[in-house]
Amino acid sequence: xxxxxxxxxxxxxxxxxxxxxxxxxxxxxxxxxxxxxxxxxxxxxxxxxxxxxxxxxxxxxxxxxxxxxxxxxxxxxxxxxxxxxxxxxxxxxxxxxxxx
Amino acid sequence: xxxxxxxxxxxxxxxxxxxxxxxxxxxxxxxxxxxxxxxxxxxxxxxxxxxxxxxxxxxxxxxxxxxxxxxxxxxxxxxxxxxxxxxxxxxxxxxxxxxxxxxxxxxxxxxxxxxxxxxxxxxxxxxxxxxxxxxxxxxxxxxxxxxxxxxxxxxxxxxxxxxxxxxxxxxxxxxxxxxxxxxxxxxxxxxxxxxxxxxxxxxxxxxxxxxxxxxxxxxxxxxxxxxxxxxxxxxxxxxxxxxxxxxxxxxxxxxxxxxxxxxxxxxxxxxxxxxxxxxxxxxxxxxxxxxxxxxxxxxxxxxxxxxxxxxxxxxxxxxxxxxxxxxxxxxxxxxxxxxxxxxxxxxxxxxxxxxxxxxxxxxxxxxxxxxxxxxxxxxxxxxxxxxxxxxxxxxxxxxxxxxxxxxxxxxxxxxxxxxxxxxxxxxxxxxxxxxxxxxxxxxxxxxxxxxxxxxxxxxxxxxxxxxxxxxxxxxxxxxxxxxxxxxxxxxxxxxxxxxxxxxxxxxxxxxxxxxxxxxxxxxxxxxxxxxxxxxxxxxxxxxxxxxxxxxxxxxxxxxxxxxxxxxxxxxxxxxxxxxxxxxxxxxxxxxxx
Numbered sequence: 001x002x003x004x005x006x007x008x009x010x011x012x013x014x015x016x017x018x019x020x021x022x023x024x025x026x027x028x029x030x031x032x033x034x035x036x037x038x039x040x041x042x043x044x045x046x047x048x049x050x051x052x053x054x055x056x057x058x059x060x061x062x063x064x065x066x067x068x069x070x071x072x073x074x075x076x077x078x079x080x081x082x083x084x085x086x087x088x089x090x091x092x093x094x095x096x097x098x099x100x
Numbered sequence: 101x102x103x104x105x106x107x108x109x110x111x112x113x114x115x116x117x118x119x120x121x122x123x124x125x126x127x128x129x130x131x132x133x134x135x136x137x138x139x140x141x142x143x144x145x146x147x148x149x150x151x152x153x154x155x156x157x158x159x160x161x162x163x164x165x166x167x168x169x170x171x172x173x174x175x176x177x178x179x180x181x182x183x184x185x186x187x188x189x190x191x192x193x194x195x196x197x198x199x200x201x202x203x204x205x206x207x208x209x210x211x212x213x214x215x216x217x218x219x220x221x222x223x224x225x226x227x228x229x230x231x232x233x234x235x236x237x238x239x240x241x242x243x244x245x246x247x248x249x250x251x252x253x254x255x256x257x258x259x260x261x262x263x264x265x266x267x268x269x270x271x272x273x274x275x276x277x278x279x280x281x282x283x284x285x286x287x288x289x290x291x292x293x294x295x296x297x298x299x300x301x302x303x304x305x306x307x308x309x310x311x312x313x314x315x316x317x318x319x320x321x322x323x324x325x326x327x328x329x330x331x332x333x334x335x336x337x338x339x340x341x342x343x344x345x346x347x348x349x350x351x352x353x354x355x356x357x358x359x360x361x362x363x364x365x366x367x368x369x370x371x372x373x374x375x376x377x378x379x380x381x382x383x384x385x386x387x388x389x390x391x392x393x394x395x396x397x398x399x400x401x402x403x404x405x406x407x408x409x410x411x412x413x414x415x416x417x418x419x420x421x422x423x424x425x426x427x428x429x430x431x432x433x434x435x436x437x438x439x440x441x442x443x444x445x446x447x448x449x450x451x452x453x454x455x456x457x458x459x460x461x462x463x464x465x466x467x468x469x470x471x472x473x474x475x476x477x478x479x480x481x482x483x484x485x486x487x488x489x490x491x492x493x494x495x496x497x498x499x500x501x502x503x504x505x506x507x508x509x510x511x512x513x514x515x516x517x518x519x520x521x522x523x524x525x526x527x528x529x530x531x532x533x534x535x536x537x538x539x540x541x542x543x544x545x546x547x548x549x550x551x552x553x554x555x556x557x558x559x560x561x562x563x564x565x566x567x568x569x570x571x572x573x574x575x576x577x578x579x580x581x582x583x584x585x586x587x588x589x590x591x592x593x594x595x596x597x598x599x600x601x602x603x604x605x606x607x608x609x610x611x612x613x614x615x616x617x618x619x620x621x622x623x624x625x626x627x628x629x630x631x632x633x634x635x636x637x638x639x640x641x642x643x644x645x646x647x648x649x650x651x652x653x654x655x656x657x658x659x660x661x662x663x664x665x666x667x668x669x670x671x672x673x674x675x676x677x678x679x680x681x682x683x684x685x686x687x688x689x690x691x692x693x
C-alpha cells in the first residue's frame with residue numbers, strides 16, 4: 001500500500017495505490033495526516049489504483065469525511081472501481097461522498 | 101489499529117502508575133453503559149405505568165358514565181307513566197314505585213309536585229318510594245317538617261329547567277350510604293310545569309369498583325366531585341385518610357405543577373406521600389360530561405419500577421464479566437510490556453495468555469447449537485488473531501428467534517474490546533425490545549456516545565417469528581445474508597450505515613417471509629475475502645455455489661463451507677476473523693422430512 005499527497009488546482013489530492021486492508025490501515029491513516037489537518041480545501045482521494053478496501057480502510061475514509069464536513073470541506077472519491085463502490089453501497093456510505 | 105496498541109504500550113512503559121487510571125477509566129465506561137441501560141428500562145416502565153393508568157381511568161370513567169346514563173334512561177322510560185298519572189294524584193305512588201323497579205341501582209324515587217297543583221291534597225304533595233329491608237315502601241313525605249320547595253335541588257330545577265346530577269351526599273345511619281340524585285322536571289299536557297322528579301342512585305359500590313385488583317399492589321383510586329368532595333375512595337384500613345385528603349387537595353389546587361397527556365387529557369402530578377414519605381404518581385381525568393366528576397389514581401414509584409431491580413443485577417453482572425475480560429487483557433499488556441513485545445522468543449507466552457482471553461471471549465458466544473422441533477441454529481467464529489472482532493448470537497424469546505452477526509472494523513485486542521461491549525449492550529436491548537431497527541438504533545446511539553477512534557460495527561439483526569415464518573430485520577452495513585430455499589439468493593438490504601458512525605442516523609427495518617425448510621446463512625467478510633497465495637479472494641460466487649451444494653443441517657453446512665474456504669486459501673495465512681451463522685427453519689406441519 002502506497003499513499004502520496006499533493007496539491008492540485010487548489011485541492012488536496014491523495015493517491016492511494018494497492019490494497020487498503022487492516023494491516024496497512026495505520027500506515028495509511030498516518031500518511032493522510034495532511035488531509036485530516038487541512039482546512040478550506042476540498043479533499044480528493046484518487047482511487048484509480050486502489051484495488052481493495054477492508055472495513056478498517058472504510059473507517060479512515062469515514063473519519064476523514066466527518067472531519068472535513070465539520071470544517072465545511074468536501075471529500076471526493078475519484079475513479080472508484082466497482083468492488084470498492086459495492087462495499088460503499090453495502091455500508092450505506094455511498095450517499096455521503098462525492099464521486100468523480 | 102496498530103497505533104492504538106502502540107499508544108497503550110507506550111502509556112504503560114512510561115508511566116506505570118497510570119495503569120490504574122486506565123483500568124479505572126475502562127471500569128467507568130462499563131458502568132456508564134450499565135447506567136444508560138438502567139435509565140432506558142426505567143423510562144419504559146414509567147411509560148408502561150402511564151399506559152396502564154390511562155386505560156384504567158378511561159375504563160372507570162366509562163363504568164360511572166354508563167351507570168349514570170342507565171339511570172337517566174330508566175327515568176325517560178318511566179316519564180310517560182308519570183305523565184299518565186298526573187291526572188290522578190294517587191296513582192303517582194305507583195309511578196314512583198315503577199321507577200325503582202326498573203333499575204337495581206336506584207335506591208329511591210320522589211315526585212315533588214309543584215305547590216297547590218292538586219288543591220285537594222293541600223299545598224304540598226310528594227309521593228316517595230324507597231327500598232327498605234328488601235321491600236319497596238311508598239309514602240307521602242311532604243309536610244310541615246319537610247317542605248321540599250326549600251330544597252336546593254328543587255329550587256335549581258325551577259331556576260334552570262334542565263336535568264342535572266346532584267353532588268353526592270351521605271344518607272341513612274346503618275349503613276351510611278353515598279347517594280346522588282338525578283333531578284328533572286315534568287310538564288303536564290297543557291305545558292304547565294307540574295312536578296320535579298328525583299331519582300336517588302346508590303354510589304356505595306363505586307369504592308369497590310375503583311379499588312378492585314389494582315395493577316400495582318398499593319395503588320388506589322378515588323372519585324371527586326367538581327368541587328373536590330370525595331365521592332368514593334379506598335377503605336380506611338388500606339390507605340390512611342390523611343393520604344386521600346392530601347391527594348384530593350393536590351387535584352383541586354391549580355398551583356400544583358401538573359402535566360397533561362394525550363387525547364384523553366389525563367393530568368399527572370408527581371408528589372411525595374405525606375404519611376409514608378414515598379414518591380408517587382397521581383393521575384386523574386374529569387368525566388367528559390355532567391356531572392363532571394374527577395376519577396383519579398395513585399401509584400407508588402417503588403412498585404412501578406420494581407421490575408428494574410432484578411434487571412439491574414443482570415446488567416451489573418454482565419458489566420462485571422466484561423470488566424474482568426478487559427482487566428485480564430490490560431493486565432497482560434502491562435506485565436509483559438516492552439520485554440515480550442520485543443523478544444520474538446517470548447511471543448509464545450503472550451500467545452498462550454491471549455488464548456485464555458480467547459476462551460473468555462468464546463464464553464460470551466452461544467455455547468451450543470440451538471436444537472428445537474421447529475428450528476436448528478448454529479454459529480462458528482474463527483478469529484484471525486487470538487481474539488476476534490466478530491460476534492454472533494441467537495436466542496429464542498416469546499416464540500421469536502433473535503439472531504445477529506456483527507463485524508467490528510479492525511481486529512485483535514481493540515476490536516475485541518468493542519465487540520465485548522457491543523455484544524453485551526445488544527443482548528440487553530434484545531431482552532426488552534423486538535423491533536430490529538429500534539434495537540440497532542439504540543445500540544448506535546450508545547456506540548456513538550463513546551467513540552473517539554471512529555471504530556464502527558457492521559451488523560445484521562433478525563427477529564424470526566417461529567409461528568409464521570415472518571422475518572423482521574435490520575441490516576447496518578453488513579454483508580447481505582443468503583437465503584437457501586427453492587433457490588439460493590441474497591436477502592435484499594437497504595443501505596443503512598454501520599453502527600457507531602452517525603448518532604442521528606435512522607435505521608430502516610425490512611421484512612421477508614421465510615418458507616418452511618429454508619435456511620438463512622449469515623457471515624462476515626472474512627469468509628468472502630479469504631485469500632489464496634495469489635491474493636485472489638474466495639468471493640461471493642464461490643460461497644453461493646458451496647451453499648447450494650450443502651445439506652441444510654447447520655452443523656454439516658458450516659463445516660462444509662469452512663472446509664471449502666480453507667481448501668481455497670491453501671497455504672495462505674488467515675487474514676480476518678471468519679464467522680458463520682446458519683439458521684434452519686423447519687416448522688413441524690410443513691417440513692418436507
